[in-house]
Amino acid sequence: MTGLQSPRAFRAMPTDTVTFHPRIFGQHGAVAAEHYLAPMAGIEIMKAGGTAVDAAVAACLVEGVVNPQMHTIGGEIPILIAAPGEAGVVCVNGNTVAPATATPEAFLRRGYDKVPPDGPLAAGVPGAPGALLEALRRYGRLSFADVSAPARDLARGGFPVHSGLLRQHKFGILDNAERFQREWQGSAAVYLPGGQPPQEGAIICNPALAGMLDFMANEERRTGGSRETGLHAAFEAFYKGDIAAEITAFVARHDGFLTREDLARFEVPVERPLSVRYAGIDLYKCGPWTQGPAVLQTLSILKNFDLAALGHNSAAYVHLVVEAMKLAFADREQFYGDPLQVSVPTETLISDAYGSLRAALVGEYADRSLRPGDAWAGTALLPPEERLGGLSWGPGTVHVDAMDQAGYTAAFTPSGAWIKSAEVVPALGFPLGVRLSNFQLQPAHHPNVIAPFKRPRTTISPSLALKDGKPWLAFGSMGGDQQDQWQLQFFLNRVVFGMPLQAAIEAPKFSSEHFPALFHPHDFYLNRLRIETSVGRDTLDGLAARGHEIDPAPPWTEGYLCGTERHLETGVLEAGSDPRGNKSEVFPAFALAY
Numbered sequence: 001m002t003g004l005q006s007p008r009a010f011r012a013m014p015t016d017t018v019t020f021h022p023r024i025f026g027q028h029g030a031v032a033a034e035h036y037l038a039p040m041a042g043i044e045i046m047k048a049g050g051t052a053v054d055a056a057v058a059a060c061l062v063e064g065v066v067n068p069q070m071h072t073i074g075g076e077i078p079i080l081i082a083a084p085g086e087a088g089v090v091c092v093n094g095n096t097v098a099p100a101t102a103t104p105e106a107f108l109r110r111g112y113d114k115v116p117p118d119g120p121l122a123a124g125v126p127g128a129p130g131a132l133l134e135a136l137r138r139y140g141r142l143s144f145a146d147v148s149a150p151a152r153d154l155a156r157g158g159f160p161v162h163s164g165l166l167r168q169h170k171f172g173i174l175d176n177a178e179r180f181q182r183e184w185q186g187s188a189a190v191y192l193p194g195g196q197p198p199q200e201g202a203i204i205c206n207p208a209l210a211g212m213l214d215f216m217a218n219e220e221r222r223t224g225g226s227r228e229t230g231l232h233a234a235f236e237a238f239y240k241g242d243i244a245a246e247i248t249a250f251v252a253r254h255d256g257f258l259t260r261e262d263l264a265r266f267e268v269p270v271e272r273p274l275s276v277r278y279a280g281i282d283l284y285k286c287g288p289w290t291q292g293p294a295v296l297q298t299l300s301i302l303k304n305f306d307l308a309a310l311g312h313n314s315a316a317y318v319h320l321v322v323e324a325m326k327l328a329f330a331d332r333e334q335f336y337g338d339p340l341q342v343s344v345p346t347e348t349l350i351s352d353a354y355g356s357l358r359a360a361l362v363g364e365y366a367d368r369s370l371r372p373g374d375a376w377a378g379t380a381l382l383p384p385e386e387r388l389g390g391l392s393w394g395p396g397t398v399h400v401d402a403m404d405q406a407g408y409t410a411a412f413t414p415s416g417a418w419i420k421s422a423e424v425v426p427a428l429g430f431p432l433g434v435r436l437s438n439f440q441l442q443p444a445h446h447p448n449v450i451a452p453f454k455r456p457r458t459t460i461s462p463s464l465a466l467k468d469g470k471p472w473l474a475f476g477s478m479g480g481d482q483q484d485q486w487q488l489q490f491f492l493n494r495v496v497f498g499m500p501l502q503a504a505i506e507a508p509k510f511s512s513e514h515f516p517a518l519f520h521p522h523d524f525y526l527n528r529l530r531i532e533t534s535v536g537r538d539t540l541d542g543l544a545a546r547g548h549e550i551d552p553a554p555p556w557t558e559g560y561l562c563g564t565e566r567h568l569e570t571g572v573l574e575a576g577s578d579p580r581g582n583k584s585e586v587f588p589a590f591a592l593a594y
Contacts, residue, residue, distance in 0.1 A: 019502045020579045026593025028405050030575035031055055032562035034070070034398040034478065036590035037159065038062040039575070041150035042402055043592050045142065052408035053081060053139035054147050057132045059400045060414045061151035061213070064128070064430070065206065066159050067587050068191075068419045069171040070398045070478060072430040073209075075416025076127040078286045079135050080273060080464040082471040084407030089284040089464050090138075091273040094131025095455040096124035096416070096435045097266060099257040102450055104441040106257070115437045115450065118421040120256030122434035124456070125266045126247075128414060129216075129238045134268040137231045139408060144234045145217035152217070155429065156210035158203035164587040166200055171396070171420045172585075173197050184423035187431070191419060209429025212243060239263045246427045258432075265453075269340070273464075276300055276350050279495050282466040288336040288344040292461040295484045295491075297328035300355025301362070302492075312497045313508060313535045315542025321492070322512050322529055322548070323362045325485055327371060329515035334372035334388050337447030338455040344447065345375040354378065366547035368527050370515060388446060397460055397483065398587065399476035401564040403573050409471035409566065411462035415478075463487050467568060473501075475563030477578075478586070482511040486559050501565045502576040508532040509558035513551075525549075532558050556583035562591060 031042035042055035077094035180188040219237035220230035244263040276296040285292030301324040310317040357380040374382040397415035422431035439450035465473040493504035510531035529548040534555040565574040581589035
């Protein structure tokens with residue numbers, strides 16, 4: 001090497017600190033999502049006079065068309081919203097609800113020791129449509145017909161197949177084509193045009209889905225009343241009208257539990273989310289029907305350490321964060337459930353006092369046991385004989401964030417009803433969710449044991465952060481049990497290490513598989529740490545020396561985040577998305593601002 005520099009070069013400085021995706025700024029609106037067509041729809045809606053919530057609803061509806069390997073409208077959506085003129089943050093609970101006859105005994109009589117991972121037996125009431133309509137009613141300006149127009153156009157006119165829809169590991173069309181052809185003709189009719197898997201870039205149309213959304217929009221228009229009356233009519237069309245009839249007829253043909261009465265009684269709870277303050281930032285998460293409080297618990301533990309002094313992604317830093325997560329997620333298994341049906345010691349779990357007790361359990365070496373605390377007694381460890389063990393919490397998911405100039409901030413995490421696990425209902429163009437497979441059938445005292453009208457605990461978990469009482473960050477990810485681990489790292493990257501939004505998204509990530517996951521087959525691997533090799537050899541060797549079982553992950557395979565940020569000093573909005581979506585052939589994540 002001579003050190004010569006070409007006079008024709010356009011850059012002479014190293015590029016290793018420059019992000020792959022550019023920083024995206026705007027003054028009026030910002031949207032980040034998991035497919036490039038979703039932020040486009042969101043921006044269009046804002047330009048038409050909609051709020052960031054209108055935009056997020058439109059983007060979620062598009063995601064359910066173009067990323068069906070990760071989410072369709074038959075699934076679930078937890079939502080966090082901050083609105084101008086309102087203090088704090090609101091949670092819209094878009095989780096599914098178990099049918100009236102879904103009991104442990106009903107599954108055991110059919111020969112199941114666990115809720116099956118696919119098919120109509122695992123279907124609850126779809127929560128996504130109701131949650132979107134409730135968010136629209138409370139914080140939007142436009143009609144359902146307006147915000148659903150981009151999704152309806154894509155379903156009717158078609159969209160190009162992307163690499164993730166085609167080739168995503170386990171979830172894509174190629175890995176499921178044989179089952180579609182053999183068992184699920186409703187799915188084959190949409191996703192195997194001409195009877196064969198499509199080529200990347202080929203056009204897929206879903207006229208049944210377009211017709212279903214048209215029906216909701218037409219019912220809204222037909223009322224001729226106020227905006228709120230029209231939105232209620234769209235809700236009724238799904239949960240009490242012809243759509244409900246099609247859903248339950250399909251389920252009945254397959255001997256499932258879901259009935260017209262189950263759909264008709266469905267309501268969308270609007271709740272106060274949980275929060276903790278860390279380094280002057282108030283981070284909000286949904287309640288213990290999600291895994292979100294585990295992030296807050298981890299932060300309460302980490303408050304007792306000087307993370308910045310350890311250095312970003314050093315072996316000491318990663319070890320500390322992983323051990324703190326292991327403690328928090330052990331509590332997730334032990335205590336979390338639907339707070340409308342079970343008691344959860346939430347305030348204790350996220351308190352500084354309990355976090356301090358749990359922090360004292362972090363040692364120099366990786367601990368190989370699952371160690372929940374005793375949050376009811378306020379002590380650091382639960383006796384071994386009272387620990388519940390563990391189950392998987394689940395895969396899948398997309399995410400949408402939106403902000404506008406007026407101050408609306410939205411974090412939506414759509415998930416479920418993916419095409420891998422259930423047949424497309426032919427008349428409606430989407431499959432039903434299988435979120436009931438998150439439930440346990442035993443022991444009877446488990447906080448997540450299935451029961452009529454109960455909501456299963458779920459991995460899907462948006463995040464929204466306030467700075468000086470003002471909406472600052474909205475972010476989230478896909479990734480099942482990993483998603484809140486990755487969100488925690490993004491948050492620490494931004495808050496502790498001062499990384500810009502896009503750099504915080506792209507920095508190397510890791511996830512622990514030490515604790516039980518949420519979905520069938522409910523597996524876990526004590527002390528296993530999956531970590532991108534881009535953290536460097538020193539970190540990998542240092543973690544192995546501390547006793548972690550290292551699962552080296554290829555770069556760009558842990559993370560899948562997107563987010564938006566409001567720069568409070570200037571009012572400028574920023575949006576960011578993760579190159580991992582494309583690099584790992586999951587989805588073509590994208591961010592836009594204007």
